[in-house]
Structures are given as C-alpha cells and as structure tokens.
Amino acid sequence: MTLSKRRVVVTQRFFDEAALAYLEQAGCEVVIADLPQGQADGGLDHDSLAALLTGAQGWIVGHAKVTRFLLMALPHLAVIARRGVGYERVDLEAANELGRVVTIAAGGNDASVADQAIGMMIALGRRFREAQAQMNAGSWSILMGTDLYRKTVGVIGLGRIGRSVVQRLSGFEAEVLVATSRPDPEYAARTGVRYVDVETLLAQSDYVTLHAPLSPATRHTIDATAIDRMRPGAFLINTARGGLVSDRDLLAALEAGRLGGAGLDVFESESDPALQPVTDALIARADVIAAPHAGASTREGLGRTNMVAARCVVAVLDGQDPPAQCVVADGRRPAGGRA
Structure with missing residues (x-):
C-alpha cells in the first residue's frame, strides 16, 4: 500500500x-x-x-x-x-x-539515566569535583572519600530506571532498600532488595536516589523534614524530576553540613524561574555534582x-x-x- x-x-x-x-x-x-x-x-x-x-x-x-x-x-x-x-x-x-x-x-533511556545516577554516587563519594578544584589551584593534598562498595543505597521509585539502578548496584555489593507503592515480592526474592517505607529508607541509607514520577503525592518527597531523617553525611541523587526535592530545603541542609553532598540533574527552577537563585547557589557548591537535565542525553x-x-x-x-x-x-x- x-x-x-x-x-x-x-x-x-x-x-x-x-x-x-x-x-x-x-x-x-x-x-x-x-x-x-x-x-x-x-x-x-x-x-x-x-x-x-x-x-x-x-x-x-x-x-x-x-x-x-x-x-x-x-x-x-x-x-x-x-x-x-x-x-x-x-x-x-x-x-x-x-x-x-x-x-x-x-x-x-533507562540505561543512560541509571548510569548517570551511579556516576553521581561515585563522583560525590570520591569527591572528584573538590579534588580537581584543589589541583587546579595548585594543591595536590589528598581528600578522604567514601566507597559505594557495600554501602546501603535507598531507591525511591521502582520503575524501569529504578530497576536499572538496582541492577548496577549489585556489582557494588550494596544493600538496596526500596520504597515503592507497588512492591513485587518475586523481584525482591530475585534481586535481594528489601522493601521499606520512606522513613526507614531515609534513616538507614548512605545514598538516596530518586526515580519516582512527579505528581501531587510525590512533590517534595525530600523536604526539610525528610532531610532531618537522613543519615548525617548521606548523599542525595535526583535524576528524576526537580519537584521531587525542595531545592531550597536541600540548599539549607548542605549549607548547614547536614548532608555529604547532592547529585542533581533536575531542578525546581526548570518549572519555576523564581527559584533560579537557589539553583545557582546549589550548582556553585563544591559538594554538588550538577547536570542540565542531561541524564538521557x-x-x-x-x-x-x-x-x-x-x-x-x-x-x-x-x-x-x-x-x-x-x-x-x-x-x-x-x-x-x-x-
């Protein structure tokens, strides 16, 4: 025809x-x-x-x-x-x-975004940005980092990208906690993940990575209250949607030394230009690894x-x-x- x-x-x-x-x-x-x-x-x-x-x-x-x-x-x-x-x-x-x-x-784009999330975890833990900045300034002093190997990683949202992240974390022998509205017992038995509520995940995870859709129910999943529940020095990764995190609360927590750092591919200012100063302050920080919504690119x-x-x-x-x-x-x- x-x-x-x-x-x-x-x-x-x-x-x-x-x-x-x-x-x-x-x-x-x-x-x-x-x-x-x-x-x-x-x-x-x-x-x-x-x-x-x-x-x-x-x-x-x-x-x-x-x-x-x-x-x-x-x-x-x-x-x-x-x-x-x-x-x-x-x-x-x-x-x-x-x-x-x-x-x-x-x-x-599952594999591409999952790779980026893992890359941000490693870059934050090993302090790549800070180390290169010091070397550019002429200092070769060694900054002590932290492994991803055998750490506890909390995955919020278990769609295609979340599952791709879990698959990659198996190579690091990480303990994986998952918060999802649709737990799959067969998947847990096959992969070894443990389903928990968000509060437990935040309290026990060394790294928290977000892979949920943005909706009224998920907006500001990570806010000041949630950050207070996280382990001191934990790392937050958001490659999903900007509105999942209150960027203003995240900035305040980083300024207070509450978290170890953040990997951000998405920002609230993408949909709310009034928050651009918050985005600018976040990406200027040495403990933030940032990208311009490029996870799939x-x-x-x-x-x-x-x-x-x-x-x-x-x-x-x-x-x-x-x-x-x-x-x-x-x-x-x-x-x-x-x-």
Whole structure:
C-alpha cells in the first residue's frame, strides 16, 4: 500500500538519521524545528508552537507544555510522542477528550539515566569535583572519600530506571532498600532488595536516589523534614524530576553540613524561574555534582528514544496501537485514559 505524506514535526535537538529515515520510509514528511542555539522547546510559547505545528499530524516533543488550548488550535494533530518518559507537562485529560494519543519513549533511556545516577554516587563519594578544584589551584593534598562498595543505597521509585539502578548496584555489593507503592515480592526474592517505607529508607541509607514520577503525592518527597531523617553525611541523587526535592530545603541542609553532598540533574527552577537563585547557589557548591537535565542525553540513549518515539508516531498514523507501555493517553478509545 502506498502511504500518503504525513507531516511530523520534531521540536527536539539531536534527532538522528536512523529515526529520520524510519519516518520517511513510512511516508512521513519530517520537519525538524530550527530552534535558536541554547533554546529547547520547553521555552517556546503557545503562538510559536502553534505556528510550528500547523498542519502536523504527529509531534515528537521534548519539554514543551502541551495544553488544552494548544491541542484545540491543532485539530489535525493525532499523536504527541514524548522523547522521554515524563508527561507532567501534557494535559492528558484534554488529549483524551479531544481524541489524541500521547506516548512516552518507555525503555529508551533507562540505561543512560541509571548510569548517570551511579556516576553521581561515585563522583560525590570520591569527591572528584573538590579534588580537581584543589589541583587546579595548585594543591595536590589528598581528600578522604567514601566507597559505594557495600554501602546501603535507598531507591525511591521502582520503575524501569529504578530497576536499572538496582541492577548496577549489585556489582557494588550494596544493600538496596526500596520504597515503592507497588512492591513485587518475586523481584525482591530475585534481586535481594528489601522493601521499606520512606522513613526507614531515609534513616538507614548512605545514598538516596530518586526515580519516582512527579505528581501531587510525590512533590517534595525530600523536604526539610525528610532531610532531618537522613543519615548525617548521606548523599542525595535526583535524576528524576526537580519537584521531587525542595531545592531550597536541600540548599539549607548542605549549607548547614547536614548532608555529604547532592547529585542533581533536575531542578525546581526548570518549572519555576523564581527559584533560579537557589539553583545557582546549589550548582556553585563544591559538594554538588550538577547536570542540565542531561541524564538521557547520550548518543545511544537518544538514538533509542528517537526510534521509540518515531515508531509510536507511525503506529498511530497507520491506525494501529503503539506498544502498551508507551501509551499514557489514547483518546481514540471511547473510555480514553492511561494504559
């Protein structure tokens, strides 16, 4: 069957040739947005997005806000494919009501983000940033660090990325505590993790790493009260979502010497610019390892997520179902809702 051209707009950087070729072979006309250097689609306003997406049937999106107002302005847009796994910036209720499909790139960036979380644990424990700063200043004095080997690591959230972190921690012979709303006894028997409540996890862990989605229930999982429950000198890692941590409370705890350090790939200021001074103060600290929401941004990880998003777009435009684990809203169904 000869496919007619379907317009697909990509508002993400680093969209590789393999994913582009896949879309084109499926009969899609692909438009990659020419964003100014240093600007991501999360900074585009309604009018800019509407202009870019006029006439598009598919949209491969990064962090742009997908509002009801925008969807109503784009009646031909059938599928919104996130090149990532978070979807808090998408109005799922509106997507369902307006007959749209929203997908995520499930399974595409698990390994990349998990590697980053482990890397941050090691960098913090061994004080890499502080040691290099001292050497740059001419001092070769040795800073005493701490191992990840055989330490207790608390994992909050046990989705695909959380499980990838657990898998990597087995090589360090770590004791792994897990706080999750959906404990799996078979998984615990196979891996040796121990399910505990958040309070116990905080009190017993040398490293705490966050891998939960952001929701009203999980917002500020780590705040001043939670930090007070953590072991003195423990390390906090957040490669999930900025709102899981009260960055203001974290900064206060670091300034007071309450924690050993923090590894941060995400910040509250991403969604609340008023908190940018807090972010600036955090990333200036020698006991903070920071990255600009780059956990999934490896060549391999982006290649995988690009292809997952592309396959989801083609499936919907062909009138088929994307993989169930990728679907977070399907307004084609009478009941709609998350998969």
